[in-house]
Amino acid sequence: MNIEIPKKIKPIINNAHQVALSVFRPISRKYDRAEHQAPKELDMLASVLDGFNEGDPESSAGATKTGKGHIRDDGGVKNGSNMSTCLGAMELCYGDTGFLLAMPRQGLGNAAIAAVANDEQLKRFEGKWAAMAITEPGTGSDSAAIRTTARKDGDHYVLNGEKIFVTSGERADCVVVWASLDLSVGRAAIKSFVVEWGTPGMELVRLEKKLGIRASDTAAINFTDCRVPAENLLGNPDIDVKKGFGGVMETFDNTRPLVASMALGCARASLERIRELLADHVNLDYGQPVDNASAVEAELYRMEAEWEAAYWLTIRAAWMADNKRSNSLEASISKAKAGRVGNAITLRCVELAGSLGYTEDDLLEKWARDSKILDIFEGTQQIQQLIIARRLLGLSSSELK
Template sequence: MAIDFTVPDNVIMQAQMVKFIAETTMRPYARQLDENEHERPTAFVEQMWPILKEQQRASLERLEKPSSSESGDGEKKKKVSTQYLRLMVMVEMMAWGDAGIYLCLPAAALGGAAIEAVGTKEQKIRLLSRFAEGEQPVWGAMAITEPGAGSDNSAMATTAEFDEETNEWVLNGEKIFITSGKLALEESNGLVIVWATVNKAAGRAGIKPFVVEAGTPGVSIGKVEIKHGIRASDTAAIVFNNARIPADNILGSPEVQASKEDKGFKGAMATFDASRPLVAASALGVGRAALEFLKEKLAENGIDIPYNQPYHKLTAIQRDVLEAEAAMKAAHLLTLRSVAMLDEGLHNSLEASMAKVKAGRASTFAAQKAVELLGAMGYSREWLAEKWMRDSKIAMIYEGTDQINTLIIARRILGYTRHELS
């Protein structure tokens, strides 16, 4: 190995293709979908469904028939995956197009990540097939947050009780802030991974993931949120009222299911190690959109950004832009590191949280500066700067707030458990 920042050509090519999609099916609709929350990004969804369907199909095929090259251990070690690097580059580019529309990707999304992380092979094939076939797009989602359980999701109150007579799980409770929740359950034949407790007294150890499929009686969509930013994204509440699901819709091997430890919960946290770098990537996209636009408008007004002037010769505007650019650069590299570790199969909790914190801060700073420095036009809804500022903020909130991720960083660098540092 050697320190290297070369992104392989095929990944760059993929990014160029996604850029085309962003320019044709995202940017042109960005304002319209922001102004008309709950309207769907039809052009984007129609463009993406065949592509994502094909990717899911190929992934399932690999699962069913592992090729000989992947089964040999020696081969595996030689070939480093670029799966997460590709995801990072694509997510960044899509968020550059529009962060809200990006979240409407017709795919298993976070639900899929949970299935991949803790599902059995049988479950993966059974549950993910719907994302690999058909004319109509399908969405997946993940439900963790509750009105009384945000960052402290071990406090969740949604219950799952096993009914031995019918061999079913019975869910009761309410989940909120579910990205694509309505798309998954009401507008497609999708599914939602719902985290619920089988034994409240057991705390984290009692929390298990359940699969709730569209059309399940007793499941209804509650409030559909009206938001500050990413307004094109569907954010819904789901209410479970004696919702019955099959026995084998509890996710994971029997060992995980029966575990008295918090393996199930740890599964949820493991999906964050993979998803946080991608939230960071989406923040990078929004920040880059804002920064590029800002620099373009400043240049039109005779202000260029120099990269060779001493600090005392820079104007206040140049200093702001350079500070934003440096922060974005650091965020980009921290994110790159966190995905490179995922691709190498290394544990990346610390690095994933670092990437997300820095990317969230850098992109909100860049977008807030764009609004400020572009004056009346920055604040106007005629341009997208103000929208990027609203869109950027979410990266500091979802998948763990800035504070929660800082807490994770702190625990890791100090070698503290959650009991030692809370």
């Protein structure tokens, strides 16, 4: 992996950074206080992104198919939409994490469609804003324990169940719903379906009031005899016990590095802000041993080192996805590291800022609240460590629980 950022991606990073500073930051507190109010300022920005993505269906939500592949025959490597989206998301979350999640047509469901949809589905759902519905009451972080069912009935599937914590669930055009074709088979029967709003039997139950990312709507949705066209099932409709949950889980191989990037962007905002606040009190000298530094200086060095480690793990996972390499292990490692580091850094920066860190006079306390979800969704810290252990030890989910 070349550790230099490709030239073609640098303009994306620069543009995203300018958006973070000039668009997101000035209205960040406004929508933090006005939860459930849609940020209209994002509509024009989303239209600009649509223009950038036009003609490149793989750049929808910045995800491409991962899996076993190979480096090009000429020995070169590819830096594609996974890499560019991760780096762009990092910059946007430097401004406001909630706004990135609230961006029209850039939902996590779009990443799911990009990961497993066939060519016809990619074309049919192009331009749609797709949320993703996985979590259910009582299932916790075990995605394989979902109880929502999908029964085949002619040219349709009939969905029944309840989904909670659906990011952009109300504002999106459609929702990618995870449901089981046969509960007795277990995780191998879980498939994902694109359900468009307006489909009879699909009902918005409530919008959640949250600790952070308040600019983003988080919905609970019920499905009662909801008839979904059979062609809206993503991927292979057959139940393959040998392949198991793998086909659906490919979605996470794309989205976990993306969430890791979001955590890194939010953490970097806190790190830079605390350095500004402490500029008159600490003298950062990277040439001296950390043991010779003051306690605060040493703390900053350690946080920066942890951030850097998480950054390169994330870039590695995205690079592997772009080069068609199986990155399930690396995706979980990056998410686990960045989620924990991001949360720890934002909270510690609040503490180092003293009384200012606890007030709404500064965005430090908001970034700390926003960062917590980035260690939870797309698989909690504990789930990531469990997945990593299974991959390293070569054990199945039934052998290591």
